[in-house]
Amino acid sequence: MTEDSSQRKCSDTKDVAIIGGSIVGCAVLHRLQASNLSCFLLEKNGNLVSGASSGNSGIRHCGYDTEVDTLESSCIMAAGPLADRFYQVSKVPYVACGAVMVAWNHEQLEKLNVYLEKARAANQMDVCTLTRSELLHIEPNLSQDALGGLYIPGEGIIDPWLTGVGLAHMARSKGAQVFTSSEVVSGYQDDDGIWNLVTPTKIHKAKLVINAGGLYGDVVETINNSEPKFKIHPRKGDYAIFSKEARPLIKNIILPVPTETTKGIIIFPTVHGNVMVGPTAEEVEERDVSQATPSPVVVDSLVQWAHRTVPALKQVAVVGSYCGIRPATQFKDYQIQLHKERNWLTVGGIRSTGATACMGIAQHVHKLISQQMEDNPGTFNSNGIKNNTNEFESLNWKKMDEGKVVIDDMSYTVTHPITKFGLFHET
Numbered sequence: 001m002t003e004d005s006s007q008r009k010c011s012d013t014k015d016v017a018i019i020g021g022s023i024v025g026c027a028v029l030h031r032l033q034a035s036n037l038s039c040f041l042l043e044k045n046g047n048l049v050s051g052a053s054s055g056n057s058g059i060r061h062c063g064y065d066t067e068v069d070t071l072e073s074s075c076i077m078a079a080g081p082l083a084d085r086f087y088q089v090s091k092v093p094y095v096a097c098g099a100v101m102v103a104w105n106h107e108q109l110e111k112l113n114v115y116l117e118k119a120r121a122a123n124q125m126d127v128c129t130l131t132r133s134e135l136l137h138i139e140p141n142l143s144q145d146a147l148g149g150l151y152i153p154g155e156g157i158i159d160p161w162l163t164g165v166g167l168a169h170m171a172r173s174k175g176a177q178v179f180t181s182s183e184v185v186s187g188y189q190d191d192d193g194i195w196n197l198v199t200p201t202k203i204h205k206a207k208l209v210i211n212a213g214g215l216y217g218d219v220v221e222t223i224n225n226s227e228p229k230f231k232i233h234p235r236k237g238d239y240a241i242f243s244k245e246a247r248p249l250i251k252n253i254i255l256p257v258p259t260e261t262t263k264g265i266i267i268f269p270t271v272h273g274n275v276m277v278g279p280t281a282e283e284v285e286e287r288d289v290s291q292a293t294p295s296p297v298v299v300d301s302l303v304q305w306a307h308r309t310v311p312a313l314k315q316v317a318v319v320g321s322y323c324g325i326r327p328a329t330q331f332k333d334y335q336i337q338l339h340k341e342r343n344w345l346t347v348g349g350i351r352s353t354g355a356t357a358c359m360g361i362a363q364h365v366h367k368l369i370s371q372q373m374e375d376n377p378g379t380f381n382s383n384g385i386k387n388n389t390n391e392f393e394s395l396n397w398k399k400m401d402e403g404k405v406v407i408d409d410m411s412y413t414v415t416h417p418i419t420k421f422g423l424f425h426e427t
């Protein structure tokens with residue numbers, strides 16, 4: 001331990017502590033609490049869903065383009081049926097709008113087959129090519145310059161903020177504790193192997209710790225006294241926001257054909273009726289999303305791209321902009337690893353699909369902990385870990401004034417621009 005913590009109060013020992021209260025931490029909290037473990041979550045910021053998770057596109061991917069045999073692809077696939085049930089039961093907004101990948105030149109037209117093959121390999125059999133006239137039929141406001149496309153019906157849009165907060169709220173209603181404004185500054189295992197996590201006001205005790213620190217995942221990793229196996233390379237993405245008048249102009253998510261280096265700029269509707277264009281991909285030093293701002297020059301170029309792609313958008317006002325920062329690492333795949341000897345589980349490098357895969361990631365975490373409990377009988381709770389995947393509830397949520405949403409009688413501050421613009425702006 002690096003500082004004097006003798007004056008801080010200690011909590012009762014729980015089974016699992018989760019460091020990080022954004023989309024991954026919230027999904028893991030929900031899954032483990034529903035499985036009979038006693039859990040708590042420590043979030044350094046004042047509100048949940050404030051890291052990388054507060055600046056994404058809110059797209060629920062079907063996994064048509066992920067590399068097969070990766071952890072990312074298996075978590076996306078595992079998330080599919082769980083998320084279907086979650087959105088159905090919880091009433092968190094989700095629209096299965098589908099996507100079109102558009103070729104603007106002959107080279108791109110040929111490359112569509114690569115993505116068709118990828119989709120087949122990922123078992124997304126409903127992905128199909130579109131002739132120019134089929135494409136313009138299903139996306140009628142697209143520029144006439146389009147040459148053809150790929151139809152990806154499994155892509156959809158979600159409320160990415162309410163997904164995370166909703167999962168945390170469900171976990172709370174099952175007894176989980178959530179502590180915001182609780183940065184874990186250090187930690188140590190005592191003689192009984194219990195983790196003591198030191199926050200500015202309290203020491204929190206747990207038998208196992210999960211690092212869901214996202215953009216600070218490598219920093220949190222040092223609490224485990226080990227050299228982090230990955231380094232976060234923050235990657236910023238800027239967006240422009242069109243007013244809700246744009247919504248009828250777009251039927252699907254409109255994707256470009258990706259290049260070797262980027263998936264490119266997309267135009268997409270949100271579940272609350274705006275249309276967004278973005279994100280860019282820029283390597284940056286800054287990790288703190290609250291300190292990052294979109295570049296006006298970049299936002300302007302995004303708007304120009306949207307105008308070229310869907311000319312009718314020229315008639316619609318741009319009402320805002322935002323940016324997010326991806327927790328990319330030197331690796332493409334997720335970095336999920338159980339340090340068995342130390343009861344520490346790293347869930348890091350969830351770069352660009354975490355909003356989609358969070359419930360699949362939570363299932364993978366559940367599997368690793370089940371194994372750890374089996375290998376170490378008596379270390380965790382005596383009732384064992386349930387394998388319950390069907391524990392979602394209807395969320396009684398309503399928007400309040402001043403950027404807040406109330407679920408049951410609990411108030412949450414909205415941190416994500418998709419939800420903020422969608423719920424609190426008329427246009």
Ligand SMILES: Cc1cc2nc3c(=O)[nH]c(=O)nc-3n(C[C@H](O)[C@H](O)[C@H](O)COP(=O)(O)OP(=O)(O)OC[C@H]3O[C@@H](n4cnc5c(N)ncnc54)[C@H](O)[C@@H]3O)c2cc1C
Pocket residue numbers: 019020021022023024025042043044045048049050051052053054055056057058059060061182183184185212213214215216217220236237238279323324325326327350351352353354355356357
């Ligand atoms: C521009 C962009 C577009 C994206 N588009 C999509 C998309 O369309 N669909 C999709 O599925 N995914 C998308 N993603 C990816 C997705 O947003 C991420 O995979 C996901 O947000 C990662 O979540 P996380 O919980 O791991 O990390 P984070 O959101 O970074 O959360 C980590 C949390 O840990 C907290 N924390 C850190 N250190 C400490 C500490 N010491 N003590 C306590 N708390 C701590 C932080 O405050 C934060 O709340 C996009 C991301 C970006 C940036």
